[in-house]
Amino acid sequence: MPVIEHGVRRSEPGTGSVMVVLVVVLLAAWLVLSIVGFAIEGILWLGLIGVVLFVATAIVGWLRRSTHRKV
Template sequence: MLTLIAILLVVWLVLAVLGFVVKGLFWLAVVGLVLFVATAAWGAISRRSRN
């Protein structure tokens, strides 16, 4: 499960960077950042509930 979360974080981070690099894809950066934060929060919550 932790591997899946790490992969998702990397994918969202790549989408965010790509969105900032390409001016016309600013919406992609916003979506990438939102998904990155959501995945990180989900991972933190699931890790706490496991302990």
């Protein structure tokens, strides 16, 4: 259950590490999809989708990490 201190909602200890693991796993999955997509010319679209998802996941992970540090 989240703890509210000074009007700011904080998550329980340890939940941040789960988010980091999830972001790292997603980044690895998107990286693999990108490599496979660019390695096989017929599915170049897979590589492009992998790159877009990799960048989006990295941005979301970075934003969430910086938000947790401010709290």
